[in-house]
Amino acid sequence: MDSHWLSLFDVTIDFSQSHLFFPRIVTTLLGILLVMILVTRYRRIVPAMRHAGRVVGGREGNFDRKRFFGTLVLVTLYFYLMGVLSDVFPNTGYSFLIMSVLFVFSLSLLYAERLSRRILLIITLNALIAPAIAWYVLAQLFRITLP
Amino acid sequence: MVPAVLLNIPGTPSSITTTFDGYPMAQRGEGERALKTGIVASIFGGLFSAAVLFFFAPVLADFAIKFSYVEKFLIILLALTVIASLCSNMLMGIFSGVLGIWLSLIGTYSITEGGNGEPRLMFDFMQYYLIDGFSLLPVLIGIFGLSTILLDAENGFADAPGKGRIKLKGGARFSFSIFKGQLVNLIRSSGIGTFVGMLPGVGGSAASVLAYSQEKNFSRDSSQMGKGAPQGIVASESSNNALTGGALVPLLSLGIPGDSTTAILIGAFTLQGIQVGPLFIGNNMDTWYLMIIALVAANVLMFGIMYFAIRHIAKVIEVPKYILYPLIVMMCVVGAYAINYGIMFDVWTLLIFGVFGYVAQKIGLEVVPLIIGFILGKSAEVYFVKSIESYGNLTIFFTKSPIAAFLWVLIAVSVAFAIYLRVRNRRREASSLVE
Numbered sequence: 001m002d003s004h005w006l007s008l009f010d011v012t013i014d015f016s017q018s019h020l021f022f023p024r025i026v027t028t029l030l031g032i033l034l035v036m037i038l039v040t041r042y043r044r045i046v047p048a049m050r051h052a053g054r055v056v057g058g059r060e061g062n063f064d065r066k067r068f069f070g071t072l073v074l075v076t077l078y079f080y081l082m083g084v085l086s087d088v089f090p091n092t093g094y095s096f097l098i099m100s101v102l103f104v105f106s107l108s109l110l111y112a113e114r115l116s117r118r119i120l121l122i123i124t125l126n127a128l129i130a131p132a133i134a135w136y137v138l139a140q141l142f143r144i145t146l147p
Numbered sequence: 148m149v150p151a152v153l154l155n156i157p158g159t160p161s162s163i164t165t166t167f168d169g170y171p172m173a174q175r176g177e178g179e180r181a182l183k184t185g186i187v188a189s190i191f192g193g194l195f196s197a198a199v200l201f202f203f204a205p206v207l208a209d210f211a212i213k214f215s216y217v218e219k220f221l222i223i224l225l226a227l228t229v230i231a232s233l234c235s236n237m238l239m240g241i242f243s244g245v246l247g248i249w250l251s252l253i254g255t256y257s258i259t260e261g262g263n264g265e266p267r268l269m270f271d272f273m274q275y276y277l278i279d280g281f282s283l284l285p286v287l288i289g290i291f292g293l294s295t296i297l298l299d300a301e302n303g304f305a306d307a308p309g310k311g312r313i314k315l316k317g318g319a320r321f322s323f324s325i326f327k328g329q330l331v332n333l334i335r336s337s338g339i340g341t342f343v344g345m346l347p348g349v350g351g352s353a354a355s356v357l358a359y360s361q362e363k364n365f366s367r368d369s370s371q372m373g374k375g376a377p378q379g380i381v382a383s384e385s386s387n388n389a390l391t392g393g394a395l396v397p398l399l400s401l402g403i404p405g406d407s408t409t410a411i412l413i414g415a416f417t418l419q420g421i422q423v424g425p426l427f428i429g430n431n432m433d434t435w436y437l438m439i440i441a442l443v444a445a446n447v448l449m450f451g452i453m454y455f456a457i458r459h460i461a462k463v464i465e466v467p468k469y470i471l472y473p474l475i476v477m478m479c480v481v482g483a484y485a486i487n488y489g490i491m492f493d494v495w496t497l498l499i500f501g502v503f504g505y506v507a508q509k510i511g512l513e514v515v516p517l518i519i520g521f522i523l524g525k526s527a528e529v530y531f532v533k534s535i536e537s538y539g540n541l542t543i544f545f546t547k548s549p550i551a552a553f554l555w556v557l558i559a560v561s562v563a564f565a566i567y568l569r570v571r572n573r574r575r576e577a578s579s580l581v582e
Binding site: 006009010011012013015016018019020021022023026027029030033034036037040048052062063064067068070071072075076078079082083086091096100103104107108111112113122123126127130131134138144145146147 | 238239241242245246248249252255256262263264265266267268293296297300301302303304468469470472473474476477478480481484485488489491494495497498501502509510524527528531532535536539540541542
């Protein structure tokens with residue numbers, strides 16, 4: 001009787017399909033939880049999405065679109081161009097160095113609240129010196145792989 | 148710890164729980180206080196684990212080696228269930244944790260872990276990039292680093308204290324009286340850190356999460372945890388520093404590295420021609436004593452340098468954000484790219500999870516359980532599947548050993564305690580509203 005009862009909990013995993021066993025359990029659990037969230041919160045979801053649309057669209061709130069989307073664009077360009085340039089200078093870190101100088105300068109300009117001659121000088125020196133130090137210490141001294 | 152407290156970016160996965168209270172403290176001008184609290188807790192944890200290593204290494208190693216896949220899975224289940232108690236909304240917390248596990252399963256079922264090497268949870272065109280899944284470090288840096296920058300950029304840096312700066316000082320000052328009433332927390336967290344460190348492969352983040360959530364569950368007043376309570380930093384830092392001694396136990400007694408650091412150490416021993424295993428201590432008494440002295444000296448040195456110079460070391464945070472943030476992104480690229488010796492996709496992972504982390508916070512997902520789920524997900528799969536493959540019956544998770552039964556009791560107690568605290572807090576809120 002005991003063994004019959006215990007056999008209800010028997011589970012056999014086919015090795016060729018074992019990679020799907022745990023993910024299926026997790027996906028099912030995730031689906032159930034998602035349905036629970038939608039059922040318990042559906043009244044709040046649609047207004048929240050409308051509000052988010054108004055905020056991003058600049059019709060409500062203090063969403064700094066210039067800095068937010070500027071950051072996204074600059075980071076995407078930084079990563080993309082670094083990858084492209086690393087094919088031109090493979091295994092030297094030059095791609096990292098060149099693109100970092102441009103990226104640090106551009107992002108600093110984007111984030112600076114006001115631009116005086118002094119701040120511009122600091123930003124320029126920082127954009128030139130910091131990536132150069134990082135490149136020299138990491139790529140040259142410690143031989144760390146850089147793009 | 149320094150970036151965890153001052154930038155909300157954990158320097159290592161095990162510092163993740165330090166950000167929960169360290170960063171809010173730094174935001175209200177108590178950065179130095181948070182850092183010094185962490186430093187003192189760290190030396191306590193480090194010395195505690197060194198003492199445990201020295202006096203109890205053989206006994207504790209005997210205990211840890213008895214853990215099979217079943218107990219290891221239950222340890223992870225315990226860590227994952229207690230993280231629900233960290234969340235303001237339990238349903239969202241559980242969903243986030245499960246989502247983290249799901250994300251960690253993307254890739255192949257690793258052959259080195261006993262899997263069949265088949266890909267899952269992705270389209271064919273993704274296989275070239277995601278054969279090994281998402282790397283942990285870029286995911287962490289993306290969610291904690293880049294998303295923080297995006298959140299600040301969205302606000303135009305308007306809400307940062309001192310307009311673009313986080314203050315190291317200005318709030319309450321550090322005093323050793325912070326540790327009044329924290330002895331139990333220190334000992335429990337250091338004990339958890341040492342114990343988890345002994346379990347091969349469970350990892351440092353599990354230790355700090357477990358210690359943090361146990362402090363949240365068992366302390367008299369946990370209402371401020373996650374909002375800048377020193378007790379959270381004490382739990383996190385004492386446990387993650389206690390790992391160092393704990394991780395050496397299975398290494399020196401069994402030859403099994405407890406974490407990535409000791410895995411490198413095993414390589415160093417091999418280079419020196421020293422065999423690490425059950426005979427190590429007996430055959431290498433000089434090296435054994437030297438290691439203990441070095442471990443203690445490293446902790447004391449860390450304390451001396453960090454405690455007295457933290458004000459100067461942490462000055463980096465007073466750099467304006469328009470200078471600091473571009474440099475952080477640049478260094479994030481270095482970390483992400485170098486972690487797997489030069490894979491550009493890891494850099495894109497940084498951006499993917501940076502945006503994901505930003506959106507997740509906007510739609511109310513809980514980032515911490517998500518990350519913990521991601522860190523522990525793969526191990527949970529291996530231990531769960533291997534347990535079933537070995538025993539063929541689900542009841543084994545309850546009947547495998549007294550340790551398994553004890554872990555279920557801990558899971559049940561932890562969940563029950565979290566529910567009790569939630570109900571108690573609701574009643575208190577309701578009664579304060581009535582008053």
